[in-house]
Amino acid sequence: MALPWALRSCLQRPCVLRSRRAPLGGAAGAGLILQSLSDDVYQNLAVEDWIHEQAGLEDRQVLFLWRNAPAVVVGRHQNPWQECDLRLLRQKGVKLARRRSGGGAVYHDLGNINLTFFTSRTRYERRDNLELVVRALRALSPRLDVRVTERYDIVLGGRYKISGTAAKLGRTAAYHHCTLLCGADKSLLSALLRSPYRGLRSNATASVPSAVRNLVEEDPALTCERLLEAVAEEYAARHHVDRRVTLINPADEAVLPGIHRKTKELQTWEWVYGKTPKFSVSTYFDLTYEDSVLQVKVDMEVKHGKIEVCNIDAPEQWLPPGLCQELAKSLTGSRFCPDEATVLASTWLRTCPRDDELRHKCNLLCENVRMLM
Amino acid sequence: VCVHHIRSCSSIRFIKSKYVCLFDKSALKFSHHQRLFRTSPVSCGQIVQFKLSDIGEGITEVTVKEWYIKEGDSVSQFDSICEVQSDKASVTITSRYDGIIRKLHYNLDEIAYVGKPLVDIEIDASKDVAPEEDVVETPAMSHEEHTHQEIKGHKTLATPAVRRLAMENNIKLSEVVGTGKDNRILKEDILNYLAKQTGAILPPSPKAEIIPPLPKAEGGPIALKERKIPVPISRPIAFSGKDKTEAVTGFQKAMVKTMSAALKIPHFGYCDEIDLTQLVQLREELKPLAQTRGVKLSFMPFFIKAASLGLLQYPVLNASLDESCQNITYKASHNIGVAMDTEQGLIVPNVKNVQVCSVFEIATELNRLQSLGSAGQLGTNDLTGGTFTLSNIGTIGGTYTKPVILPPEVAIGALGKIQVLPRFNGKGEIYKAQIMNVSWSADHRIIDGATMARFSNLWKSYLENPASMLLDLK
Numbered sequence: 037m038a039l040p041w042a043l044r045s046c047l048q049r050p051c052v053l054r055s056r057r058a059p060l061g062g063a064a065g066a067g068l069i070l071q072s073l074s075d076d077v078y079q080n081l082a083v084e085d086w087i088h089e090q091a092g093l094e095d096r097q098v099l100f101l102w103r104n105a106p107a108v109v110v111g112r113h114q115n116p117w118q119e120c121d122l123r124l125l126r127q128k129g130v131k132l133a134r135r136r137s138g139g140g141a142v143y144h145d146l147g148n149i150n151l152t153f154f155t156s157r158t159r160y161e162r163r164d165n166l167e168l169v170v171r172a173l174r175a176l177s178p179r180l181d182v183r184v185t186e187r188y189d190i191v192l193g194g195r196y197k198i199s200g201t202a203a204k205l206g207r208t209a210a211y212h213h214c215t216l217l218c219g220a221d222k223s224l225l226s227a228l229l230r231s232p233y234r235g236l237r238s239n240a241t242a243s244v245p246s247a248v249r250n251l252v253e254e255d256p257a258l259t260c261e262r263l264l265e266a267v268a269e270e271y272a273a274r275h276h277v278d279r280r281v282t283l284i285n286p287a288d289e290a291v292l293p294g295i296h297r298k299t300k301e302l303q304t305w306e307w308v309y310g311k312t313p314k315f316s317v318s319t320y321f322d323l324t325y326e327d328s329v330l331q332v333k334v335d336m337e338v339k340h341g342k343i344e345v346c347n348i349d350a351p352e353q354w355l356p357p358g359l360c361q362e363l364a365k366s367l368t369g370s371r372f373c374p375d376e377a378t379v380l381a382s383t384w385l386r387t388c389p390r391d392d393e394l395r396h397k398c399n400l401l402c403e404n405v406r407m408l409m
Numbered sequence: 410v411c412v413h414h415i416r417s418c419s420s421i422r423f424i425k426s427k428y429v430c431l432f433d434k435s436a437l438k439f440s441h442h443q444r445l446f447r448t449s450p451v452s453c454g455q456i457v458q459f460k461l462s463d464i465g466e467g468i469t470e471v472t473v474k475e476w477y478i479k480e481g482d483s484v485s486q487f488d489s490i491c492e493v494q495s496d497k498a499s500v501t502i503t504s505r506y507d508g509i510i511r512k513l514h515y516n517l518d519e520i521a522y523v524g525k526p527l528v529d530i531e532i533d534a535s536k537d538v539a540p541e542e543d544v545v546e547t548p549a550m551s552h553e554e555h556t557h558q559e560i561k562g563h564k565t566l567a568t569p570a571v572r573r574l575a576m577e578n579n580i581k582l583s584e585v586v587g588t589g590k591d592n593r594i595l596k597e598d599i600l601n602y603l604a605k606q607t608g609a610i611l612p613p614s615p616k617a618e619i620i621p622p623l624p625k626a627e628g629g630p631i632a633l634k635e636r637k638i639p640v641p642i643s644r645p646i647a648f649s650g651k652d653k654t655e656a657v658t659g660f661q662k663a664m665v666k667t668m669s670a671a672l673k674i675p676h677f678g679y680c681d682e683i684d685l686t687q688l689v690q691l692r693e694e695l696k697p698l699a700q701t702r703g704v705k706l707s708f709m710p711f712f713i714k715a716a717s718l719g720l721l722q723y724p725v726l727n728a729s730l731d732e733s734c735q736n737i738t739y740k741a742s743h744n745i746g747v748a749m750d751t752e753q754g755l756i757v758p759n760v761k762n763v764q765v766c767s768v769f770e771i772a773t774e775l776n777r778l779q780s781l782g783s784a785g786q787l788g789t790n791d792l793t794g795g796t797f798t799l800s801n802i803g804t805i806g807g808t809y810t811k812p813v814i815l816p817p818e819v820a821i822g823a824l825g826k827i828q829v830l831p832r833f834n835g836k837g838e839i840y841k842a843q844i845m846n847v848s849w850s851a852d853h854r855i856i857d858g859a860t861m862a863r864f865s866n867l868w869k870s871y872l873e874n875p876a877s878m879l880l881d882l883k
Contacts, residue, residue: 111497111499112474112492112494112499113474113475113492113494113499126784126785126786127786129784136499137497137498137499138494138495138496138497138498138499139497139498139499140497157465158465160465160466161466162466187496187497188496188497201497202497202498202499203497203498203499204498204499204500204501205464205465205498205499205500205501206500206501206503207487207501207503239517239518241494313474313475313517313518314517342658366662366666369656369658369662370658370659370662371658371659373659373785374785374786375753375785375787376658376659376660376753378787378788378789378792379659379660379663379754379756379792380659380662380663381789382663382789382792382793383662383663383666383667384666385789385793386667386670386793386815386816386817387666387667387670387816395793399789399790399793402789403788403789403790406788406789
């Protein structure tokens with residue numbers, strides 16, 4: 037049950053509670069548990085941004101519970117080409133998002149729950165939050181072998197990762213969010229988080245791959261719904277807040293003014309791909325043409341997701357080097373994106389008159405270059 | 410030591426600035442991490458080293474991942490300076506001061522150390538910066554300090570109320586043009602900035618206060634006429650928009666190249682009106698059937714098939730002229746392109762070999778191209794090899810247009826929207842007709858007006874009387 041205006045006033049105006057601070061971590065009184073009505077990854081990430089920036093968190097804690105339809109979420113400073121199979125992603129219609137917190141790449145679907153703990157900057161404390169989650173798990177399944185590692189993961193049976201963590205610190209507020217694998221599609225997860233792109237070199241944050249397991253495999257009682265409730269209960273107990281969960285609609289501009297703009301920003305190519313730290317691609321591919329196999333070398337430098345330098349090197353006897361240079365030149369300055377590459381390559385093919393055989397070769401070359409993206 | 414220093418400095422505050430210049434810069438640097446009281450005033454472009462504050466959890470080093478500013482930029486308090494990362498936590502470092510960035514101490518991907526200088530900021534002489542504190546405090550302190558800071562926060566650039574307004578709207582003060590004294594930013598400046606952002610012009614803010622009180626009515630209707638109409642004082646609305654220049658890339662670059670090549674072709678246009686009343690009815694009947702087969706049936710498959718039938722009779726429209734204009738190549742395949750408008754711009758995938766496809770097959774292929782196009786998965790094969798193009802701009806609107814031929818093709822047709830208009834039938838009666846306009850463009854070097862007109866008439870006859878297509882379908 038949502039009370040829009042009450043919620044808005046509660047979140048926007050800084051809460052002027054003069055309650056005495058309870059000992060380390062336990063702030064008395066002010067707190068809120070929110071759950072998203074949407075499973076759109078961009079909308080939910082936008083809500084996180086909104087709460088981080090607009091809710092008065094000096095004296096208040098907020099827990100935000102959310103789930104997403106299939107999506108891959110990369111960390112703030114990661115390289116999507118290095119982290120996941122973008123071709124498979126597009127094929128399967130899985131969304132790609134970049135969050136504002138650090139950390140590695142994760143796969144979300146409705147069998148995974150996300151928990152975000154919002155606090156003031158001074159009360160940012162990850163271990164405490166994760167211990168809370170562990171307690172919630174044990175409340176549902178007392179003999180569950182789960183513990184928090186030094187890397188702020190939660191592992192099951194000492195081997196399987198069931199939760200990953202990331203955090204964002206601002207000037208006055210901070211948040212720590214983590215995932216929890218209840219019943220996600222593990223085969224799609226591992227297929228998507230395996231990058232087929234070779235020859236990429238960058239300083240982007242690399243993910244640390246781990247073996248994963250679903251909680252329902254361990255104990256069928258650990259469904260997403262039960263876990264969400266258990267975490268809410270535990271949070272309410274730990275921080276002395278009202279255990280009732282308030283549902284929010286991330287599309288409601290009245291309750292969350294400015295949320296549409298935030299959602300749009302997270303969906304732009306400039307944010308999702310353009311924020312990739314500078315990287316270089318140095319690779320080759322084999323072309324089969326009339327019973328012979330030729331090797332074509334490609335070198336590119338990509339900054340802000342745009343191709344700054346492009347070199348394509350095909351055997352001279354197969355294709356005149358001038359043509360390779362022309363293709364490279366038409367790709368320079370554009371996004372490292374199969375869409376744009378295709379359009380530019382097609383334009384190049386269209387506007388330069390040549391015979392059928394050369395055109396066929398050029399077509400083949402373009403198709404392969406496109407596969408690199 | 411700290412307290413004493415402040416007291417001595419504050420008494421000097423009111424002495425002329427030249428004396429304050431004599432202060433040794435180093436006196437202002439404190440090695441104590443927890444509290445970084447800065448004394449005031451700083452003057453003559455005093456350079457202050459802004460140190461990386463404590464991240465928490467005992468972290469001593471982080472990696473600089475992104476700079477939001479560069480040397481020479483001016484910043485305001487609370488503007489974001491950079492993004493650093495430590496162990497899965499991404500931290501936004503914001504400026505504590507107003508001033509100009511003079512030095513960045515780290516490059517991208519370098520390790521930065523907590524407590525060591527991050528950037529050097531030159532503080533303006535005329536500013537009066539209140540003492541501030543490092544972000545990390547023992548929990549019991551920070552609440553009081555926040556309120557303390559708000560009360561004391563007098564900045565000559567903008568009042569706290571204006572700062573709050575800016576913060577609430579996520580506006581960087583450094584981006585707002587101040588129109589007050591000493592370039593002070595006023596509330597109106599923030600509102601104007603917001604107006605520029607939202608594209609609306611807000612009424613001048615003091616309007617409400619200026620309206621003079623209405624004079625008391627003195628006896629009935631006559632008095633009403635004499636009542637003054639309040640005239641708001643007009644203020645010039647400050648417009649601080651700037652021209653933005655960016656490079657032409659991607660889809661736009663492709664369009665520039667294609668259209669520049671098209672300039673070489675001498676275009677002529679030919680337009681006509683098609684009565685689609687019968688086709689509309691036919692489509693309504695066939696739509697559910699196509700749906701059962703999993704295909705969405707629009708009008709385009711009919712337009713495309715009719716065009717192909719027409720091209721069989723007038724193959725010169727499906728040809729290509731070589732560079733030297735010496736030879737015409739009559740293309741055997743009818744690869745009919747369909748212009749599509751995507752988020753990023755114009756793409757023209759084509760349906761291959763329409764001459765051997767049924768209307769249903771064309772519809773299926775169109776569905777496939779449309780879904781690939783919106784998912785950004787079209788290959789070069791789909792986008793090249795076209796011999797003739799149709800553009801259905803009518804789905805967005807319009808009647809007659811002047812389409813541009815896409816080389817190496819020699820003709821293109823643009824279809825306007827379908828309108829319900831009154832027309833006369835054979836008996837001289839008025840009936841409701843579904844009318845669509847078509848605009849053809851052709852290469853006048855190899856195509857003459859008569860050929861285009863005859864092709865158009867044939868195409869029109871197939872569509873106005875769809876049953877006639879049955880006779881010629883292969």
